[in-house]
Amino acid sequence: MSYINPVKRAYLALENWFNISFGNDWNPLYHLGTLAFFFFWVIFVSGLYLFIFFDTSLSGAYASVEYMTHEQWYAAGVMRSLHRYASDAVVLTIILHMFREFSLDRYRGFRWFSWITGVPNLWFVVTLGITGYWLVWDELALFVAIKSSQLMDALPFLPASMSRNFLESQINDRFFTLMGFLHLLGQPVFLAFALWIHVKRLSDVSIIAPRGLAIGSFVALLVLSLLAPAVSHEAADLAKTPAVLNIDWFYLNIYPLLDNWSSGEVWVLTIGITVFLMLMPWLPPKKTGPAAEVHLQECNGCEQCAMDCPFDAISVQARTDGARWEHEVVVLEHLCAACGICVGSCHSSNPFRHAREKLVTGIDMPQQPINDIREHVTAAIDSLEGENKIIIFGCDNAIDFAGLKSSNIAVVSYFCAGMIPPTMIEYALKLGADGVFITGCRTGDCYYRHGNRWFDERFAGSRQPILRKRADRRRIHIFRAAETDCKKLRKELAYFEDSLAKLKREAANTGEADHA
Amino acid sequence: MHKFLKIVLQIFNYSLFMGVVWYFSLYPAYHQLDENQAMITFTLGHVGKHVQECRRMTQEELLKLAPNMRKPMDCTRERSPITMELQMDGKVIYNKTAPPLGLFKDQGIDIYQNIKVPAGKHHLLVWINDDIKVKGPTYRLEQDISLKPEQHMIIEFNSSAGKFIIK
Ligand code: HEM
Numbered sequence: 001m002s003y004i005n006p007v008k009r010a011y012l013a014l015e016n017w018f019n020i021s022f023g024n025d026w027n028p029l030y031h032l033g034t035l036a037f038f039f040f041w042v043i044f045v046s047g048l049y050l051f052i053f054f055d056t057s058l059s060g061a062y063a064s065v066e067y068m069t070h071e072q073w074y075a076a077g078v079m080r081s082l083h084r085y086a087s088d089a090v091v092l093t094i095i096l097h098m099f100r101e102f103s104l105d106r107y108r109g110f111r112w113f114s115w116i117t118g119v120p121n122l123w124f125v126v127t128l129g130i131t132g133y134w135l136v137w138d139e140l141a142l143f144v145a146i147k148s149s150q151l152m153d154a155l156p157f158l159p160a161s162m163s164r165n166f167l168e169s170q171i172n173d174r175f176f177t178l179m180g181f182l183h184l185l186g187q188p189v190f191l192a193f194a195l196w197i198h199v200k201r202l203s204d205v206s207i208i209a210p211r212g213l214a215i216g217s218f219v220a221l222l223v224l225s226l227l228a229p230a231v232s233h234e235a236a237d238l239a240k241t242p243a244v245l246n247i248d249w250f251y252l253n254i255y256p257l258l259d260n261w262s263s264g265e266v267w268v269l270t271i272g273i274t275v276f277l278m279l280m281p282w283l284p285p286k287k288t289g290p291a292a293e294v295h296l297q298e299c300n301g302c303e304q305c306a307m308d309c310p311f312d313a314i315s316v317q318a319r320t321d322g323a324r325w326e327h328e329v330v331v332l333e334h335l336c337a338a339c340g341i342c343v344g345s346c347h348s349s350n351p352f353r354h355a356r357e358k359l360v361t362g363i364d365m366p367q368q369p370i371n372d373i374r375e376h377v378t379a380a381i382d383s384l385e386g387e388n389k390i391i392i393f394g395c396d397n398a399i400d401f402a403g404l405k406s407s408n409i410a411v412v413s414y415f416c417a418g419m420i421p422p423t424m425i426e427y428a429l430k431l432g433a434d435g436v437f438i439t440g441c442r443t444g445d446c447y448y449r450h451g452n453r454w455f456d457e458r459f460a461g462s463r464q465p466i467l468r469k470r471a472d473r474r475r476i477h478i479f480r481a482a483e484t485d486c487k488k489l490r491k492e493l494a495y496f497e498d499s500l501a502k503l504k505r506e507a508a509n510t511g512e513a514d515h516a
Numbered sequence: 517m518h519k520f521l522k523i524v525l526q527i528f529n530y531s532l533f534m535g536v537v538w539y540f541s542l543y544p545a546y547h548q549l550d551e552n553q554a555m556i557t558f559t560l561g562h563v564g565k566h567v568q569e570c571r572r573m574t575q576e577e578l579l580k581l582a583p584n585m586r587k588p589m590d591c592t593r594e595r596s597p598i599t600m601e602l603q604m605d606g607k608v609i610y611n612k613t614a615p616p617l618g619l620f621k622d623q624g625i626d627i628y629q630n631i632k633v634p635a636g637k638h639h640l641l642v643w644i645n646d647d648i649k650v651k652g653p654t655y656r657l658e659q660d661i662s663l664k665p666e667q668h669m670i671i672e673f674n675s676s677a678g679k680f681i682i683k
Binding site (some may be wrong): 240 | 517522523525528529531533534536537538540541543544545546547548549550551553554555559561626628665666667669670672
C-alpha cells in the first residue's frame with residue numbers, strides 16, 4: 001500500500017463514519033459545497049421574512065427584534081433562529097469543505113482556481129455575519145460595532161475615526177442604516193457574485209442539495225431553533241460595558257484578540273492567514289499532465305467529450321478542416337485537468353477499430369494515448385496464465401492496485417475510471433480475459449468529479465458511448481473504495497475470482513448437458 | 517446495516533453537528549471585564565497647535581507676493597504631537613504621545629482607547645499637551661469619580677469646547 005498521510009487518513013475515517021449511516025449518495029462530506037448553498041437558501045428565505053418586521057433605524061431595531069423573538073416566537077422567532085443557526089452551519093460547513101479539499105490534495109494543480117476563489121468567500125461570509133450581529137443593536141452589537149470601528153481605524157486609508165462615531169448619536173444612526181443596507185443588499189450581492197466565480201470553472205455544479213440531506217439538515221436546524229431559540233443580549237447602552245458576552249465564535253472570533261493585541265496586529269494576523277491560504281496551491285506546486293489533444297481526422301463533432309468534461313475545458317466551434325461535420329471540439333489547455341475522461345467519451349476510442357494500424361481517436365491524452373493502452377491490454381492478456389484470467393482496469397487516484405499483479409492477474413492503469421472506453425472492456429473480454437475488474441474512487445467522490453458517474457451511465461446504457469448489452473455483466477466487476485481499504489480490495493478480488501470460476505463450471509455443466 | 521440503526525446514527529450525526537453549531541454560537545462566553553471592573557474610554561479628536569508661532573508678514577513682504585497669495589500671517593503647516601495621560605489614584609493608567617498625521621504632519625489625531633479599571637471611588641487626573649512649545653499640560657481635569665461594575669465612562673477631550681467632558 002502506498003503511503004497515506006495522517007491528515008488524509010483522518011479525513012477518510014470521518015468519511016467512512018458518515019458512509020455507514022448516510023450511505024454514499026447522501027454522505028454530507030461529498031456535498032459540502034452544495035450543503036453550504038443549502039444553508040444560504042435557508043438564510044435567504046428566513047432573512048426575507050425577518051426583513052418584513054425589522055425596523056432599520058437605530059432607535060427601533062432592538063425593539064423590533066425583541067418583538068419578533070418573543071411576541072411572534074412561533075414564526076419570526078423561529079425564522080430568526082433558523083437565520084442564526086444556518087449562518088453558523090455555513091461556517092462549519094465551509095471549514096469542513098476546506099479541510100476536505102486540503103486533506104484529499106484537491107487544492108493544488110488545476111484546482112488552484114477553485115481554491116483561491118474560495119478564500120474571498122470566507123471574508124464575504126464572515127463580514128456578512130458581522131453586520132448581521134450589528135443590526136440587532138443589543139450589547140453584543142455595540143461591542144461588535146466598537147471593536148470593528150477600532151479595527152477600521154487602524155487602516156491607513158480611512159480619513160476620519162469610526163470609533164468616535166458612537167459618541168454622536170446622529171452619525172451613529174446613519175452608520176446603522178448603512179450597515180442595514182450592506183447586510184440586506186450590498187454584501188449578499190458581492191457574495192453571490194464571488195460564489196459564481198468560485199464554481200465557474202466546474203461543470204454540472206449542483207447548488208441544490210440531495211433531497212434526503214436537505215430535509216435532514218432542515219429538520220435538524222428547526223429542532224435546534226425550537227430547543228434553543230436565538231435571543232438578544234440587553235439593549236445597547238453606551239454607558240455600560242457588559243462583563244460577559246456570549247459571542248458567536250463562528251463570526252466574531254477575532255474581536256477578543258483586541259484585548260491583548262493592537263488593531264494592527266489583528267490585521268496582520270487575518271491578512272497573513274488570507275495570503276497564506278491564497279498561496280497554498282503553490283506550497284509546493286503540483287504539476288498537471290499535458291492537456292488532451294484533438295485529432296480532427298477522427299472527430300465527428302458529436303460534442304460528447306465537451307458534455308462530459310468535468311472542468312469545462314472543451315469548447316465546441318464550427319468546423320475548420322472542411323470535413324462534412326458541422327462542429328469540432330477545442331481543448332482549452334489552461335483549464336484541462338488531464339483526467340482523460342474525454343478519451344472515454346469518444347466513440348473513436350474503440351479498440352476494435354484499425355486493428356492492424358495505429359489506433360487514433362478523436363481526443364487523446366499525449367502521455368498515455370489510446371493506442372498504447374490497447375497495446376498494453378493486448379500484451380497483458382497475452383501474458384496471463386491459469387484458470388481465471390483477470391485484467392484490472394485501475395483508476396490512478398483510487399486504491400493502489402499495482403501490487404495485485406500475478407500470473408493470472410494483469411493491471412492497466414487509467415487516469416480515471418471515466419477514461420475507460422466501454423469498448424475497451426468488451427475488447428479485453430473478447431481477447432481472452434475471463435473477467436475485467438475495475439477500480440475507482442469511492443462512490444460519490446470521484447477525484448475528477450464525474451468519472452464514476454459517467455462510467456455508470458455508460459454501463460447502464462443511458463450515456464454515450466454505451467457498454468453494449470452483449471458484454472457479459474457477470475464478468476465485469478466494479479470496486480470502489482478508499483485508499484485505506486486494501487483488505488476489502490483483496491477480498492473483493494478473491495470473490496470475483498470465485499464467481500468467475502463458478503461461471504465457468506456452470507458453463508461447462510450446461511455445455512456437457514447440451515452435449516448429452 | 518439495519519435501516520433503523522442507520523436512522524438512529526443519522527440522528528446522532530445531525531445532533532452532533534447542530535450541537536457544535538449551537539455551542540460555538542454562544543460559548544465559551546467571552547469575559548470582557550473581570551468581576552467588579554468598569555471600563556473607561558478615553559477619546560479625543562484634536563489638532564495640535566502649530567509647531568512654530570505664526571508670524572505677521574511685513575507690508576514689504578506682502579507686496580512681493582502675487583495679489584492672490586497675500587495672507588497676513590505666515591504659518592508653517594506642521595502641528596505639535598499630542599501627549600495625553602490618565603492617572604487614577606496617583607497611578608498612570610494611560611500615557612501616549614501621538615504624532616500629527618498627514619504627509620505634512622498637519623493633521624489632527626483621533627484616539628479611542630478602552631481602559632479596564634476596578635469599580636469603586638477613585639481620584640482621576642487627566643491631562644493633555646497639544647503644544648510642544650509648552651512644558652506640562654495644556655488642558656487638565658482633576659475629579660473624584662465613582663464607577664459601578666460594568667459601567668462605561670467616557671472621558672472625552674472636546675476640542676471645540678477646549679475642555680474635558682465626562683459622560
Ligand atoms: C461560501 C463558501 C463556499 C461555497 C458555498 C462553496 C461551494 C463549492 C461548490 C458547490 C463546489 C463544487 C463542488 C463540486 O460540484 O464538485 C466547490 C468546489 C471547491 N471549493 Fe468551494 N465553496 C465555498 C468556499 C470555499 C473555500 C473557502 C475554499 C478554500 C479556500 C473552497 C475550495 C474549493 C475547491 C478547491 C473546490 C474544487 C473542488 C473540485 O474541483 O472538485 N471553497 N465549492
